[in-house]
Amino acid sequence: MTAVATVPPRDETGAFRTALPHLAPFLAVLAAAMILPLVGNDYWALIGTRMAIYWVLVSGLNLVVGFAGHLAIGYVALLTLGAYTTSVLVAGNVTPPLPVFAALPVAACVGARCSG
Numbered sequence: 001m002t003a004v005a006t007v008p009p010r011d012e013t014g015a016f017r018t019a020l021p022h023l024a025p026f027l028a029v030l031a032a033a034m035i036l037p038l039v040g041n042d043y044w045a046l047i048g049t050r051m052a053i054y055w056v057l058v059s060g061l062n063l064v065v066g067f068a069g070h071l072a073i074g075y076v077a078l079l080t081l082g083a084y085t086t087s088v089l090v091a092g093n094v095t096p097p098l099p100v101f102a103a104l105p106v107a108a109c110v111g112a113r114c115s116g
Contacts, residue, residue, distance in 0.1 A: 082107040
């Protein structure tokens, strides 16, 4: 007689409940980004922009140092190049002002080009 191993049925709600604590910070930042344009205060827009920049910086640091175990901070220079490129394009210092969502892909290409 052979024993047959059975796999218990997957509970979809249980999988969502275990993933929810990991998604909570991302959902909070998304909610703040969705509410921010409704507030007409430039100060809160500045705070939200800095929050998003620091979020990207900390996520990259967590990935490089925490998961990979490398102590490398070269990616900070690429983040700085992308942030500077975005601010120059949006402010209209070099070219006519661009919308933020048009400047972000250009800044990503500048950072990618400078990386190697």
